[in-house]
Each structure stands twice: as C-alpha cells, then as structure tokens.
Amino acid sequence: SQQGEEDPQALSIQEGENATMNCSYKTSINNLQWYRQNSGRGLVHLILIRSNEREKHSGRLRVTLDTSKKSSSLLITASRAADTASYFCATGGYNNNDMRFGAGTRLTVKP
Amino acid sequence: DAGVIQSPRHEVTEMGQEVTLRCKLISGHNSLFWYRQTMMRGLELLIYFNNNVPIDDSGMPEDRFSAKMPNASFSTLKIQPSEPRDSAVYFCASSLSYSGNTIYFGEGSWLTVV
Numbered sequence: 048s049q050q051g052e053e054d055p056q057a058l059s060i061q062e063g064e065n066a067t068m069n070c071s072y073k074t075s076i077n078n079l080q081w082y083r084q085n086s087g088r089g090l091v092h093l094i095l096i097r098s099n100e101r102e103k104h105s106g107r108l109r110v111t112l113d114t115s116k117k118s119s120s121l122l123i124t125a126s127r128a129a130d131t132a133s134y135f136c137a138t139g140g141y142n143n144n145d146m147r148f149g150a151g152t153r154l155t156v157k158p
Numbered sequence: 159d160a161g162v163i164q165s166p167r168h169e170v171t172e173m174g175q176e177v178t179l180r181c182k183l184i185s186g187h188n189s190l191f192w193y194r195q196t197m198m199r200g201l202e203l204l205i206y207f208n209n210n211v212p213i214d215d216s217g218m219p220e221d222r223f224s225a226k227m228p229n230a231s232f233s234t235l236k237i238q239p240s241e242p243r244d245s246a247v248y249f250c251a252s253s254l255s256y257s258g259n260t261i262y263f264g265e266g267s268w269l270t271v272v
Contacts, residue, residue, distance in 0.1 A: 089263030150200040
C-alpha cells in the first residue's frame with residue numbers, strides 16, 4: 048500500500064513567512080496529493096501532482112515532486128493565520144483505491 | 159452538490175452497544191472509503207469499496223467492525239459491540255475510481271464510547 052509520511056510533525060511561523068512541509072513515500076506512485084484539515088473538520092483536497100510532473104502551482108501553493116528521492120514538498124508562500132491547519136500527503140497507485148495518509152504536519156501561523 | 163454526507167455527526171454510547179455510522183456518497187462517485195482518525199494512530203484507512211464491492215478491508219481492526227454498501231450511493235460502518243478504544247472520528251470519503259482523482263471527505267462522525 049502507498050503511504051506518505053510528512054515532516055516536520057509541527058511547524059510554527061509568523062504570518063507573512065513561507066511554510067515548507069515535506070512528504071516521503073516508499074513505493075512507486077502514479078500521483079501524490081496534498082490535503083488540508085482544519086480542526087474538527089474533514090480533509091479538503093489542495094493539489095495533485097502526477098508522477099511525470101516535477102512542480103505545480105496553485106495560488107500561494109507550490110508543490111514539487113522528486114520521484115528519484117520519493118519525496119514531495121508543499122510550500123505555502125506569504126502565510127496567513129487562516130492557513131493554520133494540519134496538512135497531509137497521500138500517494139496514489141494506478142487506480143485511486145489505495146489512498147493512505149501520513150500523520151500530517153500541524154502548521155500554526157501566528158498573526 | 160451536497161458533498162459527502164455523514165451521520166450522526168456526534169454520538170456518545172455506552173460500551174457494548176451497537177454503533178452504526180452512515181455515509182452518502184457524492185452522486186456519480188463509485189469509490190467509497192472509511193477512515194478512522196485518532197491522536198495516537200493518525201488517519202487510518204479501514205476499508206474501501208469500488209462499485210459497491212469491498213476491495214481491501216485489511217484496515218478493519220477486528221470482527222466487531224463491519225461495513226456495507228447496500229446500494230451505489232450509501233454505506234454503513236457498524237461496530238458491535240463497541241468498546242472505549244473505538245472512540246475516534248470516523249470519516250467517509252468518495253471519489254471516482256480511476257487514478258488521480260480527488261477524494262472528497264465528509265465532516266466526520268465523532269464517536270465516544272464510555
């Protein structure tokens with residue numbers, strides 16, 4: 048089964064700073080997805096990057112993927128207090144039916 | 159679209175009682191996932207279905223847990239009998255089954271077994 052592992056477990060920054068979270072995985076993948084979870088809520092999809100892509104942008108989000116190192120990073124630029132949440136990566140195989148999540152990174156953005 | 163709908167949102171029950179959690183998939187989706195989230199173990203995949211068929215239930219903790227899809231848009235997760243260690247948030251999620259599709263989560267069912 049595929050499973051991402053996020054690093055660091057917790058990250059605390061000031062508003063306006065950039066936040067970088069990392070994800071490592073062990074087997075070959077078809078795609079990697081990042082999700083966000085606000086306290087007490089379900090996970091919400093942020094961005095997907097396919098195995099043949101190296102970088103993807105969406106608004107203030109930038110995701111990179113290095114399949115040779117089996118790792119991905121999520122960069123949030125110009126962070127806001129509202130970005131405070133837990134962030135998870137999940138890796139997908141060649142069907143979508145085995146999406147497993149790591150323990151997440153807890154991001155706190157201080158105003 | 160209303161999204162994935164879970165019920166109940168919160169349940170407190172006594173040890174030994176049966177618990178049934180319910181989930182309505184997003185219309186048109188054909189993959190269904192049940193996850194459990196706790197502080198200690200994080201987000202665990204319990205079981206997933208594709209086209210109403212259970213594909214992998216290796217994450218189901220033990221025989222006290224069972225999940226069904228009586229039709230293409232609805233699923234139940236049952237715990238019988240419940241135990242205090244089952245206390246967790248249970249998430250249901252759905253997607254289109256081919257690779258690279260977003261998984262849409264419900265808001266979760268918060269279960270407390272006392």
